[in-house]
Amino acid sequence: MTAAIDVDGVSVALAGVTVLDSVSTSVDEGQFVGLVGPNGAGKTTLLRTITGALAPDRGTVHVAGEDVAALGSRATSRLVASVPQSTALAFEFPVSHVVAMGRTPHIGRFGTRTAADREAVDAAMERAAVTDLADRPVTEVSGGERQRVFLARALAQDTPVLLLDEPTSDLDVNHQVRTLDIVSDLVAEGRTVVAAIHDLDLAARYCDELRLLYDGRIQASGPPASVLTDATVEAAFGARARVVEHPVTGSMSVTAFGSDGATADGRVHVVAGGGAATPLLHHLDAAGFECSVGAVSADDPDAETARAIDADLVTVPPYAPVDDEARAAVVDRLRRADAVVVADVTVAAGNRPVLDAVHEADVPVVVVDGRPIDARNLAGAAGRRLDARLRTRGRVVDDDPAAVVAAVRRVVGGGAGDADTDPDSRTAEADPRP
Amino acid sequence: MQQILTYCKRGCNVMYTSVRTGAWVVGLLGALVAVTLVSATIGPVAIGVRSVADIALAALLGGATEAPESHRTIVVSIRLPRIVLGAVVGFALAAAGTVMQGFFRNPMADPSIVGVSAGAATGAVAVIVAPIALPVALPVAAFVGALIAAFGVYALASEGGRTPVGTLLLAGVAVQTFLGAVVSFMLVSAGRDLREAIYWLMGHLQHSTWTEAGVAAAVVVPGFLGLLVYARDLNVLLLGEEDAGSLGIEVERSKRLLLAVSSLLTAAAVAVAGVIGFVGLVVPHIMRLLVGPDHRILLPTSALAGAAFLVATDTVARAGPAELPVGIVTAAVGAPFFLYLLRKREVRTP
Numbered sequence: 001m002t003a004a005i006d007v008d009g010v011s012v013a014l015a016g017v018t019v020l021d022s023v024s025t026s027v028d029e030g031q032f033v034g035l036v037g038p039n040g041a042g043k044t045t046l047l048r049t050i051t052g053a054l055a056p057d058r059g060t061v062h063v064a065g066e067d068v069a070a071l072g073s074r075a076t077s078r079l080v081a082s083v084p085q086s087t088a089l090a091f092e093f094p095v096s097h098v099v100a101m102g103r104t105p106h107i108g109r110f111g112t113r114t115a116a117d118r119e120a121v122d123a124a125m126e127r128a129a130v131t132d133l134a135d136r137p138v139t140e141v142s143g144g145e146r147q148r149v150f151l152a153r154a155l156a157q158d159t160p161v162l163l164l165d166e167p168t169s170d171l172d173v174n175h176q177v178r179t180l181d182i183v184s185d186l187v188a189e190g191r192t193v194v195a196a197i198h199d200l201d202l203a204a205r206y207c208d209e210l211r212l213l214y215d216g217r218i219q220a221s222g223p224p225a226s227v228l229t230d231a232t233v234e235a236a237f238g239a240r241a242r243v244v245e246h247p248v249t250g251s252m253s254v255t256a257f258g259s260d261g262a263t264a265d266g267r268v269h270v271v272a273g274g275g276a277a278t279p280l281l282h283h284l285d286a287a288g289f290e291c292s293v294g295a296v297s298a299d300d301p302d303a304e305t306a307r308a309i310d311a312d313l314v315t316v317p318p319y320a321p322v323d324d325e326a327r328a329a330v331v332d333r334l335r336r337a338d339a340v341v342v343a344d345v346t347v348a349a350g351n352r353p354v355l356d357a358v359h360e361a362d363v364p365v366v367v368v369d370g371r372p373i374d375a376r377n378l379a380g381a382a383g384r385r386l387d388a389r390l391r392t393r394g395r396v397v398d399d400d401p402a403a404v405v406a407a408v409r410r411v412v413g414g415g416a417g418d419a420d421t422d423p424d425s426r427t428a429e430a431d432p433r434p
Numbered sequence: 435m436q437q438i439l440t441y442c443k444r445g446c447n448v449m450y451t452s453v454r455t456g457a458w459v460v461g462l463l464g465a466l467v468a469v470t471l472v473s474a475t476i477g478p479v480a481i482g483v484r485s486v487a488d489i490a491l492a493a494l495l496g497g498a499t500e501a502p503e504s505h506r507t508i509v510v511s512i513r514l515p516r517i518v519l520g521a522v523v524g525f526a527l528a529a530a531g532t533v534m535q536g537f538f539r540n541p542m543a544d545p546s547i548v549g550v551s552a553g554a555a556t557g558a559v560a561v562i563v564a565p566i567a568l569p570v571a572l573p574v575a576a577f578v579g580a581l582i583a584a585f586g587v588y589a590l591a592s593e594g595g596r597t598p599v600g601t602l603l604l605a606g607v608a609v610q611t612f613l614g615a616v617v618s619f620m621l622v623s624a625g626r627d628l629r630e631a632i633y634w635l636m637g638h639l640q641h642s643t644w645t646e647a648g649v650a651a652a653v654v655v656p657g658f659l660g661l662l663v664y665a666r667d668l669n670v671l672l673l674g675e676e677d678a679g680s681l682g683i684e685v686e687r688s689k690r691l692l693l694a695v696s697s698l699l700t701a702a703a704v705a706v707a708g709v710i711g712f713v714g715l716v717v718p719h720i721m722r723l724l725v726g727p728d729h730r731i732l733l734p735t736s737a738l739a740g741a742a743f744l745v746a747t748d749t750v751a752r753a754g755p756a757e758l759p760v761g762i763v764t765a766a767v768g769a770p771f772f773l774y775l776l777r778k779r780e781v782r783t784p
Contacts (some may be wrong), residue, residue, distance in 0.1 A: 053676045077682030084677055091536075091672050091727035101670050105682035109663060157681070 002065060004029040004161055004192035005050060010059035012045055019045045021216035022059060027194055027209075029160075032187040034207035035196040036227075038237050041214045043196035044085060047163045050194065052076045063161055077105035081157035083150045085165040085196075092137035095149050099125050102156030121156050127182060128152035143170040151179065155186075162186065164195035168202060180206045204228055204252035212236055228252045240286035244308055255282065266338040266412040267292065269330075269363075270311075271354055275301035276370070277343035283401035284341075284408065285309040292333040295326040295354055302343075321350035330354050334361040338412045342390055344370025344399055348378040355386050364411035365394030368404060455731045458724075462738035466521065469742045473749040474513045481505050490514065516642040519650060519706060520748045520760070521741040523639070524713055526654040526703040528740020530696040531714025532721070532733055533661055536668045537692055538599055545700040545714035548606040548693065552613035553583020554704040555635055559617050562631045563624040572634070573646070573705040580701035583609060588693060596686060599675075602693075637710035637761025639748050646706045653702040657695045658737060664692055665729035672727065710761045712768035713740050719772065 003026040012020040019042040027033045035043045048054040049061050052068040061068045063079045071079075081102070102124065103117045125131045128151045133141055138149060147170050154162055164183065168176040176199075184206055187193050197203040203210055204224035212220040212227050214236040220227040233241040239256040246253035268289045270277050273296050282305065284291050293306040294314025306313040314329045316322055322330075330353075334340060340363050347355065358365060367390050370376075377383040397407040474486040485501045489509045492499040499506065530545035538547065546552065557579020561572050587609045591602040617635075624631055667688045670678045679685045700714070721736040744760070747767055751760040 048676070051680050053679055073679050073684050074682040077680055080680070082680050084674075091539075091722075093669070093672070093727055097669075097728065098673070101673065101681060104666070104670055107666075109666075 002029060003027060003062075004031070004064060005194065006062040007046070007050070008060050008062070010046070010049055010056040010061060012042070012049060012054060012056050014045065018216055020049070020056070023213075023216070023218055024059075025211055025218050025221060027192055029192055030187060030190050031208045032184065032193045032195070032206060034203035034210045034224075035194060035213060036198070036200055036203050036210055036236075037213035039198075041236075042216060043213055044165055046213065047082065047165055047194065047196060050161075050163055051080050051082050074105055077157065077159075079159055080161045080163060081154035081159040082163040083147070083154045083165065083167050085169065092139050094135050095130055095138050095141065096121065096125065096134040098138045098149055099130070099152045099156050102153035102158075105157060120158055124152040124155035127155055129178070144172060144175055147171060148175070148179065151182070160191055162191055162193045164193065164197075166196055166198060168197065168199065176202060200228060200233070200254040201246065201249075201251070204254070205246075205249050224252050228254060242282045242286060242309070266290070266408075267336055268408055268412070269293070269333045269337040269340040271340065271342045271345060271351075271358060272296050272302035272306070273300055273343070273345040273351060275305075276345050276368075277302045277341075278305040280341065280343060280368070280401045280404055281305045281309055281311065283405050285311070287405050287409070289405075289408065289412075292337065294333065295322045295330050295351070322353045327353040327357055331357050331361065334358065334363055337363050339364045339366060339408050341366045341404060341408060342368060342394070344368045344376070346376045346378060347373070347383040347387060352379055352382070352386065355390065359386065359389055359393060365390060366404060366407045366411060367391055367394045367396045368399050369396050370399040454725070455734070458731065458735045459738065462735055462742065466738060466742045466745070469745045469749070470514075470517050470521070473517050473745055474509055476749055476753050477508070477513060479505070479508055481509060485509075511644075515644045515647050516639050516748070517745055518644075519642040519647040520639050520745045522647060522650045522654050523703040523707045523710065524717075524744025525658070525737045525741040526650070526699040527710065527714040527744070528717040528721075529654075529658050529661060529733060529737040530700045530703075531740075532718040532729070532736040533668065533692055533696040534714070535718055536672055536727075536729060537689065537696075538603055539672060540603065541719065542715075543603075544711075545696065546610070546704075546709070548587045548602065548697060549583035549609040549613065550580045550697050550700040551704050551709045552610040552617070553586075554580035554701060555617050555709060556583070556613045556620075558634050558705075558708070559620045559624075559631045562634060563620050563627045577701050577705035580704055581697065583613060584693075584697040584701070588690075597689060599689075633759060634708045636759035637708040637764070638759045639707055640752070640757065642706075650702050650706050654699055657699045657702075658733075660695050661692065661699075662730075662733055664688060665733050668692060668729045668733075669727075708759075708761065710744070710764055712764045712772075713744055716768040716772045717743055720775070723775070 005027040007023055007025050009022045009024055010020055011018065011022050023046060035046065037043055045054065049056050050063065050068065052071065052073065055069060066079065068076055100113070100121045103113065103120060106117065107113060125134060128148045130145065130148050130152050133145060133149065138146060141149065147167060151167060167183070168179055171179055180202060183193055183195065207224060209222055210224050210227040211218050212232055219236060220232050228243050230241060230243055233243060233254055233256070237256060241254055241256040243252050243254050266289055268284055269292045270281060270284070272281070272293050277293070278301055281291060281293065281302065291306070291309065292312035293302065295316050296303045297318050298315040299318050303313060303315055312333060314326055314333065316326050334357060340358055340361065342355070342358060342365065345351065373384055373387045377387070395407055395411060397404050471483055471486050475481050475483050485505060486509055488499045489501050489506050493510050527545050534543040534545055534547050535541060537543070554576040557575035558572055561575040587602065587605045588597065591597050591605040621628060621631055667683050670681050670683050671685070671688065675685045717740040718732070718736045721732055721739050725731045725735050744764065747763040748760045751758045751763040
């Protein structure tokens with residue numbers, strides 16, 4: 001199979017700053033390739049070298065086997081159409097006229113539009129769902145509608161290769177998906193698409209392959225699952241992130257936690273169950289804590305999460321209560337832990353041994369203040385008592401993963417209250433007296 | 435059914451566009467002829483519209499007319515050359531202004547934005563105030579000055595085969611300012627020639643001859659046809675240069691051509707009529723309001739409207755007891771009208 005796009009050793013410096021540093025990649029015919037990477041990584045620049053709008057300082061770009069640098073704009077415009085990221089339109093052309101401009105490469109200087117041109121324009125408007133806007137001035141449609149107008153223009157251009165620069169950035173959730181569905185259909189029909197997409201989840205869901213671009217180079221390349229990993233996302237975006245399989249779409253889903261620069265250090269045991277601890281586990285892991293979890297049922301969503309973050313997991317068979325063996329395993333984890341977090345779990349006969357063990361263990365406890373005890377207590381008065389004891393013994397924190405992580409940091413750091421500065425002393429400092 | 439209706443509407447729209455263009459062009463041509471006939475009746479000697487039409491037809495087609503010989507001379511040798519020259523100048527300025535506003539995507543752009551008028555003024559005033567008689571005619575000096583200034587601005591703004599529009603605009607302003615200083619200096623040291631120089635600078639159409647009208651038309655008409663061929667490129671350029679490039683427009687080549695030809699048109703107009711302001715700025719705005727931004731319609735309609743407008747304002751300029759330079763009238767009529775449109779928000783600032 002020939003490569004539809006072949007980028008070979010392309011380097012570009014803009015205003016003296018190297019944006020692309022000998023980038024090489026190729027895109028096979030009929031593929032949908034997503035270009036991902038942080039802002040300013042050079043995604044747009046790379047797309048511009050493919051359209052020929054930007055001549056690379058070094059390296060070559062071939063589209064359909066033709067060297068773009070050697071082709072004129074007209075020949076290139078019959079091979080590559082692009083949907084720009086933003087467009088400044090000062091003049092009030094009707095939408096249908098803007099879409100019809102997509103036919104420019106196919107009409108000679110002295111030629112006029114043929115029936116075939118008109119059909120292509122109508123079909124493109126239909127496909128991008130802008131037919132209803134045809135007579136509206138393009139300056140008066142919304143930003144999202146305008147993006148679809150420019151998609152229609154690119155469709156009217158009828159080229160084998162389509163480049164999209166953030167095609168969904170101004171679209172609502174519904175139109176994001178609809179636009180990418182249209183693009184997927186085009187790919188299914190044999191067109192080659194390269195799209196810069198900042199939404200990693202959408203990129204993973206729709207693209208056949210991804211190229212991760214940062215520091216002027218393509219750092220990872222291949223199917224979404226291989227390109228998007230905790231490590232690559234963290235390296236590229238400088239944010240702690242968790243990449244998991246999305247339960248609905250089955251594609252990779254990325255959650256970033258931001259980076260405060262501090263990597264926590266310590267072991268945290270989490271009493272989980274019923275999925276109550278899933279966000280918290282990701283946050284603790286992202287913050288750098290080493291986690292142990294349990295005991296939970298082997299098929300519990302929290303067990304799934306624990307496996308995903310490589311936590312030290314204590315399980316019991318589905319529907320089985322915590323037996324002595326499991327309890328011993330939990331006690332062992334508690335002994336080695338620097339803190340224990342009791343998530344918003346149901347209190348039942350099955351997991352009482354775990355909660356008892358927590359109560360007896362010599363370790364700081366953080367209790368997540370979630371549902372009221374009566375809403376999650378299946379163990380009667382004993383369950384209520386146990387909950388009250390844990391609350392007295394531990395630090396009670398709102399049911400917000402970030403707040404829990406902060407509380408864990410404080411107890412693990414040992415200096416409870418360190419971070420809270422005495423307001424009075426602050427006032428005194430702010431009042432300089434000679 | 436809905437789709438069929440939509441398709442019909444599309445098809446009709448395409449036809450509608452050419453019908454609309456035709457209707458506008460015919461209407462504006464009619465207006466131009468009407469303004470011409472009325473204008474030719476006005477002057478120290480009152481001549482009726484019917485005689486004027488008679489004389490004009492006879493002059494055009496040959497044949498006899500009952501009008502007195504003196505009237506014939508006044509209409510054919512004095513009034514009509516002036517009217518035709520006014521029409522050609524207005525036509526050129528409005529066409530060039532339309533192209534410049536599109537080219538720069540800037541509502542303040544006018545035909546002189548790349549220094550054409552300043553260059554023409556420099557050439558013309560130099561000839562007028564020179565202590566020795568220079569061996570060039572005034573219009574030739576103005577024409578050459580205009581082209582040198584425009585080319586200079588273009589060269590100053592170009593780098594590595596590209597001419598960024600923003601740089602071009604700034605270089606144009608700088609060169610205009612500089613040449614303005616040169617003209618002022620020449621005026622200060624002009625002495626007895628000051629009055630003639632000022633008069634030229636204000637824009638004027640009197641003492642027009644058929645030769646001037648013919649020469650100007652010989653430059654303006656082919657130039658205009660050239661611009662018309664590039665009207666579609668100009669439309670696409672309005673999307674931005676990069677977009678235009680991705681749609682197959684050879685951006686730099688189209689820009690060079692549009693700039694060169696509209697500068698040529700402006701230079702021809704300014705060389706024969708001096709600096710007439712506002713026609714090239716206001717008429718395109720008004721026509722864009724009426725026919726929309728599509729240059730395939732806008733360019734011919736603007737040009738015709740500019741022609742009719744300048745003939746009308748020149749008639750006003752010479753109708754009073756003392757003749758005024760036409761540049762004063764175009765600005766005095768055009769500016770308030772433009773402000774009115776601006777206040778009504780009819781003119782949008784992109």
